[in-house]
Amino acid sequence: MTKSHASRRHLATSPFSAPVEPIVKHFELGDRVSHDQFGLGRIVGVEEGVAMLVDFGSRQARILSPYTRMDRL
Numbered sequence: 572m573t574k575s576h577a578s579r580r581h582l583a584t585s586p587f588s589a590p591v592e593p594i595v596k597h598f599e600l601g602d603r604v605s606h607d608q609f610g611l612g613r614i615v616g617v618e619e620g621v622a623m624l625v626d627f628g629s630r631q632a633r634i635l636s637p638y639t640r641m642d643r644l
Contacts, residue, residue: 607640
């Protein structure tokens with residue numbers, strides 16, 4: 572059985588830097604956003620802490636947390 576990286580502890584003497592948790596961005600219903608892959612859109616649905624439903628005009632996409640590829644305009 573292998574352990575995931577999240578359950579491993581970081582040793583102070585390790586030559587590698589400690590893993591960094593991604594910062595979770597917060598969006599609200601109606602926010603205008605820019606996504607690296609899909610372009611410009613508007614938040615049309617919110618699943619608190621899980622996902623955002625975004626309307627990009629030609630399509631809607633469910634973007635999962637931590638929203639690293641999406642920024643508020």
